[in-house]
Amino acid sequence: MLESIIQNLFNALQWGSFYSLIALGYTLVYGVLTLINFAHGDIFMVGAYIAFFLATFFLGSLQGIPGWVTLTITIPLTMVLTACVGVALERIAYRPLRRKGANRLYVVITALMCGLILENGNLALLGASRKSFPEMIDKVVYTIGSVSLTNLKIAVIVSAVLVFILLQFIVTQTRIGMAMRAISYDKFAVPLMGIPIDAVIVFTFVLGSSMAGLAGVLYSMSYPILDPYMGALIGWKAFIAAVVGGIGDIRGAFLGGFLLGFVEILVVAFFPSTFRDLIAFSILLVILIYKPTGLFGVAKTTKI
Amino acid sequence: MQRLSIPLMLTLLFSALIAASQTGLIDLYIQSVIMFIGINIILSSSLNIVNGYMGEFACGHAAFMAIGAYVASILNVWLFTKDKFFGSPLLPPEMAIYCFPLVLMAGGTVAAFAGMLVAIPSFKTRGDYLAIITIAANFIVTSTIINMSAIGGARGFMGMKKIVFAMEDVVDLPWMLIWVIIGTVFSVWLIRRYVSSTYGKGIIAIHQDEIAAEIMGVNTNRMKLTAFMISSGLAGLAGALFAHILGYINPGSFGILKSTECLVMVYLGGMGSLSGSVISAILFTLLLEGLRFVIPWIDAGLHWLNLIPDAYEISQVWKWVIIPLILVLLMQFRPEGIMGNKELSDIFPRLRKWYQFK
Amino acid sequence: MALLEISGLTQNFGGLCALSDFSIRFNGDELTGLIGPNGAGKTTVFNLTSGFYTPSAGDIRFKGRSIVGLRPHQITGMGVARTFQNIRLWNDMSVLDNIRISQHYSMGYSLWDALMRTAVHGRGEQRIDRTAMEILESLNLSHYAAELPRNLPYGIQRKVEIARALSIKPSLLLLDEPAAGLNSADIQGLIQLIQWIHDTFDIAIWMIEHQMAVVMKLCSWIKVIDFGVTIAEGTPGEIQNNPDVIKAYLGDDTI
Numbered sequence: 001m002l003e004s005i006i007q008n009l010f011n012a013l014q015w016g017s018f019y020s021l022i023a024l025g026y027t028l029v030y031g032v033l034t035l036i037n038f039a040h041g042d043i044f045m046v047g048a049y050i051a052f053f054l055a056t057f058f059l060g061s062l063q064g065i066p067g068w069v070t071l072t073i074t075i076p077l078t079m080v081l082t083a084c085v086g087v088a089l090e091r092i093a094y095r096p097l098r099r100k101g102a103n104r105l106y107v108v109i110t111a112l113m114c115g116l117i118l119e120n121g122n123l124a125l126l127g128a129s130r131k132s133f134p135e136m137i138d139k140v141v142y143t144i145g146s147v148s149l150t151n152l153k154i155a156v157i158v159s160a161v162l163v164f165i166l167l168q169f170i171v172t173q174t175r176i177g178m179a180m181r182a183i184s185y186d187k188f189a190v191p192l193m194g195i196p197i198d199a200v201i202v203f204t205f206v207l208g209s210s211m212a213g214l215a216g217v218l219y220s221m222s223y224p225i226l227d228p229y230m231g232a233l234i235g236w237k238a239f240i241a242a243v244v245g246g247i248g249d250i251r252g253a254f255l256g257g258f259l260l261g262f263v264e265i266l267v268v269a270f271f272p273s274t275f276r277d278l279i280a281f282s283i284l285l286v287i288l289i290y291k292p293t294g295l296f297g298v299a300k301t302t303k304i
Numbered sequence: 305m306q307r308l309s310i311p312l313m314l315t316l317l318f319s320a321l322i323a324a325s326q327t328g329l330i331d332l333y334i335q336s337v338i339m340f341i342g343i344n345i346i347l348s349s350s351l352n353i354v355n356g357y358m359g360e361f362a363c364g365h366a367a368f369m370a371i372g373a374y375v376a377s378i379l380n381v382w383l384f385t386k387d388k389f390f391g392s393p394l395l396p397p398e399m400a401i402y403c404f405p406l407v408l409m410a411g412g413t414v415a416a417f418a419g420m421l422v423a424i425p426s427f428k429t430r431g432d433y434l435a436i437i438t439i440a441a442n443f444i445v446t447s448t449i450i451n452m453s454a455i456g457g458a459r460g461f462m463g464m465k466k467i468v469f470a471m472e473d474v475v476d477l478p479w480m481l482i483w484v485i486i487g488t489v490f491s492v493w494l495i496r497r498y499v500s501s502t503y504g505k506g507i508i509a510i511h512q513d514e515i516a517a518e519i520m521g522v523n524t525n526r527m528k529l530t531a532f533m534i535s536s537g538l539a540g541l542a543g544a545l546f547a548h549i550l551g552y553i554n555p556g557s558f559g560i561l562k563s564t565e566c567l568v569m570v571y572l573g574g575m576g577s578l579s580g581s582v583i584s585a586i587l588f589t590l591l592l593e594g595l596r597f598v599i600p601w602i603d604a605g606l607h608w609l610n611l612i613p614d615a616y617e618i619s620q621v622w623k624w625v626i627i628p629l630i631l632v633l634l635m636q637f638r639p640e641g642i643m644g645n646k647e648l649s650d651i652f653p654r655l656r657k658w659y660q661f662k
Numbered sequence: 663m664a665l666l667e668i669s670g671l672t673q674n675f676g677g678l679c680a681l682s683d684f685s686i687r688f689n690g691d692e693l694t695g696l697i698g699p700n701g702a703g704k705t706t707v708f709n710l711t712s713g714f715y716t717p718s719a720g721d722i723r724f725k726g727r728s729i730v731g732l733r734p735h736q737i738t739g740m741g742v743a744r745t746f747q748n749i750r751l752w753n754d755m756s757v758l759d760n761i762r763i764s765q766h767y768s769m770g771y772s773l774w775d776a777l778m779r780t781a782v783h784g785r786g787e788q789r790i791d792r793t794a795m796e797i798l799e800s801l802n803l804s805h806y807a808a809e810l811p812r813n814l815p816y817g818i819q820r821k822v823e824i825a826r827a828l829s830i831k832p833s834l835l836l837l838d839e840p841a842a843g844l845n846s847a848d849i850q851g852l853i854q855l856i857q858w859i860h861d862t863f864d865i866a867i868w869m870i871e872h873q874m875a876v877v878m879k880l881c882s883w884i885k886v887i888d889f890g891v892t893i894a895e896g897t898p899g900e901i902q903n904n905p906d907v908i909k910a911y912l913g914d915d916t917i
Contacts, residue, residue: 520763
């Protein structure tokens, strides 16, 4: 009994790690720009596909090199390329609107549409057949009692924690992090203070998108079937998790992601799996109704 | 005489369409396009109440469409047809023709009450939070339906064609065309009456300054409730009509993609413009249908120009790249949409002679 | 029965005490001023009275009935109207629509009436229109009826906001810094307007204001608060010479 709980615990931690990594990206961008980057889940998908192509290419062209070398090339390269996609999205779609001082709603709609373009563009260009992610390293299974963990699972959880610590450090302890927080308070005063607002925003997207790329690689390694819509559902859920945690707050996104992971694994343990989404969304909705600004969120008061 | 001009024109158009359909002048395909235009007009204008006039960001309109579709379909199939799960019909099929409007209203009413559940969280939250609540609601509705195997679950529900046949057996007219037109006119008429009265203008005040509205005497909670209920009720009506046109519904057709279509129509037409919603619904439906033909031409053209490899075919999926792209460009260059927040009578002042719009 | 009776009103925002033990009484036709340095808590008093905040302690009674905990639109329905420090008109609707919508509470018809265009709806709309046009005419604003507030000069917008408040036919009118942002000509017009409103309607006016010329000219009674605490009250003459008031605004001699 205890062992199945521990098993589920680790499953939840791993599953929650993916949500956390993606939620962190949402929250970074929202914290700085007050923009729900609805395309973020699809950037995760793009990351997974980039990783697929890189891994296939390297495994094919670098025969005889140990798998873990491919891994060490693929992961950073995926993160960099995914960051490029995120930044491209910012430059092409969001920045012009920001320049014009467009209503936030228009940017959100643009984000939603860009997500659709990425999904359906992928489907249109690469076809409907699902891709199978190649194995780069051998799975090592550690067994303690009847609890089994793979090295991959551990790696995923550890990555999520490390990323969180890194981001928390950047946002609270570095100058650029301070700039990011400043922008979230007053976008107009910041450039007047000599801070290059565009550079900071690009940096934010780089951070968020590379985390999504990392999530993409790790996810594909854990669940090796890729399809163009894989980002959509996970993206929406990670977003809701970020909001439940308190959007704009990194701790909120981190915890929200794990909370969602736990809820889903718990639900699947007791109910048929078709109920998973239903119950997960309902629980999140209930939390939001009672605490509209999320668990870590701060209520904003309006002054009149 | 001028006051009657609009009803007169509509009646003429209505009769012309019915006659054309009966005599086979317009084939079934064109009829279905007209019916989808009508459904989209209802969806677009009803979402415009909440997203346009009231300025909220509700992203789950398809959920209410689903509720209306399923409620109406189940009622009709249960009452009037023989079905695997429900057994023999409870009432003679000949009665279907009289009960059809009641069933439609039932679908709309249940959807309206569901709208109430979404409205209540909106009292305290706005903007992004409402987006999340409505998205979650959309998922919850579709997941619930998927889990109800009694009504087909993920595989869908059918039997509505038998209702239409039953109606045609009694009087041979294109009943779905008739009901869609009636439903569309009803929706637009209702919404226009709602927003042109001082009562309805309260939601515009909420959009522009909710605090001032509350302090100046507008019961903001009640206004939000009525706005959501009317909006979702009409979406339910559209869903009920949709179900009977197709004869088959499944939860997949009422997901986020459908909600996104509704969003596209509203923002394309212009937030807070009823004529905008109508125009954009018409254009959008025609665009979707048009792309069905245009894409193979583009494919043929690109192959002929040797711009793309032979093995690759431009499929209909590109539709869903082109449409979001149109909206992205719209947001960049004309975010207020086709009509902005004006009505036709603002752009063509001479139309005001014919009818009052504001 | 007093029109408005506030007793022991206290408001805490977290650890900050914005208002402490504030009391005042209106009989029904006063023109009272509320003054004090910036951040003293004056707008908080108005926000509490109009129901935007719920007080941490104390009671507010309007026409004998406690209005603590009522929603703002209900309080407005009872006869309290206000204007705002930063003009809060509905900028994308015509001036006439602005004055129509403020009568929302007393529309007198339901949604069903509106949709079915019943006679009740017709009568209600007629009354709304008539009241709106009357108010606009009496304030010399009729020719702006179809304009959007965003296109009007600031002084006119201020007048429209006051017109909007008057359309509720209030017994108590709260004016939050009505002279803010006006030039001297507009201020003269404003003083005349407020005096005219006070003389013409059966109304009590309570005014927050920084422009001393306006306050001293119009108000028969003035209350001064600083850091949420009442430091003085009396006639304009008494207030002008009150050392505590002078200290609050100008500081004292000790350096």
